[in-house]
């Protein structure tokens with residue numbers, strides 16, 4: 001069995017540029033396979049590809065090896081970055097697409113047997129090749145669609161004000177078993193190397209099939225995502241009185257999501273570009289998962305002009321980043337940003353209501369919940385002892401520890417990069433008006449306000465109203481910032 005897992009980015013030139021998936025790496029890999037594979041080998045297409053790619057692989061093999069027989073299966077990968085091993089060991093499902101011929105079904109059965117070594121049989125689905133290829137694109141598009149839907153709601157909450165809180169809405173609708181609680185976390189939008197390219201690929205297919213309304217429907221998911229991050233940048237500029245000149249902006253979080261060092265198509269990249277055009281004194285960037293030189297290389301690719309680029313500084317720790325900043329923008333959901341002195345729960349007013357001045361829980365319902373949480377924890381830890389190991393054959397090797405002078409860790413070493421943000425200290429280090437723009441709703445907004453920060457989260461109608469009242473300002477904003 002030969003697995004093809006090469007990259008399939010969006011085409012950047014020629015027909016379909018900006019939409020169609022570029023399958024040239026699959027094509028090249030298939031040629032390599034054609035050169036070396038034993039007759040009868042099963043070729044497993046693991047890359048995310050447009051419908052019909054398995055047939056292309058089959059045609060290439062037939063062209064180069066007309067005498068030999070190969071089966072081509074579609075077996076899309078569903079793992080998410082940061083949880084790859086967990087997703088591999090405990091997948092929701094395994095999808096195997098084959099041709100409906102006897103040899104196709106036999107090949108599918110052979111691959112099923114491989115997975116059956118650790119995946120329960122009912123979770124291994126065998127379907128036809130085209131459905132399998134399409135299912136992968138649809139799965140990613142629908143996950144992204146949920147994020148855009150809740151982000152669209154967050155925009156409405158902010159506009160409504162009056163305490164409308166998107167986190168409360170996520171909680172409320174997620175309890176409906178038909179909707180479920182996952183992928184309802186509002187934020188500055190989704191990034192990464194997969195969602196955008198797969199939506200574009202699905203929309204391109206719809207357009208090719210002359211289904212323009214369908215294509216536009218899927219593309220709206222991306223439009224909401226772009227609007228979400230632009231709205232975030234507009235809000236930063238707007239709250240800083242319409243101009244960033246002379247101000248330092250700290251960016252906490254550069255990777256497209258927590259638990260990875262992947263910066264491909266990160267929301268931070270787009271936001272830094274937009275903020276840089278406002279000519280701030282400095283944009284300081286820090287990410288606990290990403291080597292500073294990698295951040296810099298990625299920013300150099302954004303296409304900032306020389307003047308803009310000179311204003312960007314990549315930092316080795318949060319202190320250096322927030323020092324003298326007028327505003328902090330949190331763009332990735334790293335736990336380190338929640339802070340030493342703040343609760344682990346997000347910035348919802350619902351979570352805050354239970355805290356008194358000394359931080360003790362007063363609400364009996366919340367107290368009850370913590371008791372239940374402790375019981376849950378106990379139950380989980382018991383289950384874990386009984387649960388099968390993630391590595392029953394002992395084949396996974398732990399990563400060797402990082403050397404002291406590791407270039408990936410940078411100047412301050414890994415410890416500095418991993419340090420929790422101390423918001424009390426940050427308050428002293430920052431400049432007025434000490435804004436925190438919480439693009440992932442992860443910090444405790446009330447506690448930060450108590451420390452003297454002005455805080456703006458995503459989809460927090462109430463906080464916007466409070467902030468305005470606190471300032472007692474009826475300042476008129478430039479027209480373009482009002483839109």
Ligand SMILES: NC(=O)c1ccc[n+]([C@@H]2O[C@H](COP(=O)([O-])OP(=O)(O)OC[C@H]3O[C@@H](n4cnc5c(N)ncnc54)[C@H](O)[C@@H]3O)[C@@H](O)[C@H]2O)c1
Pocket residue numbers: 005006007008025026028029032046047048049077078079080081193194
């Ligand atoms: N990254 C993810 O979390 C994820 C999850 C599910 C599916 N996918 C899909 O998996 C595929 C790969 O994604 P990725 O993120 O690993 O991409 P990647 O760019 O990180 O890795 C692709 C690798 O393929 C290699 N490669 C390219 N052409 C080759 C050739 N002809 N022969 C041998 N090697 C070749 C590249 O050198 C590179 O190491 C894509 O189709 C992607 O959509 C990715």
Ligand SMILES: O=c1ccn([C@@H]2O[C@H](COP(=O)(O)OP(=O)(O)O[C@H]3O[C@H](CO)[C@@H](O)[C@H](O)[C@H]3O)[C@@H](O)[C@H]2O)c(=O)[nH]1
Pocket residue numbers: 048077078079080081082140143147182183184185186187188189190191192193194195256257258
């Ligand atoms: O409620 C949510 C969940 C995620 N995100 C953002 O969405 C992006 C993507 O997150 P996630 O899906 O967890 O990471 P990926 O590694 O991109 O994984 C997706 O893309 C992979 C590649 O195709 C698929 O295999 C996975 O199933 C699919 O989840 C990140 O920027 C997240 O911050 C949100 O904003 N809100």
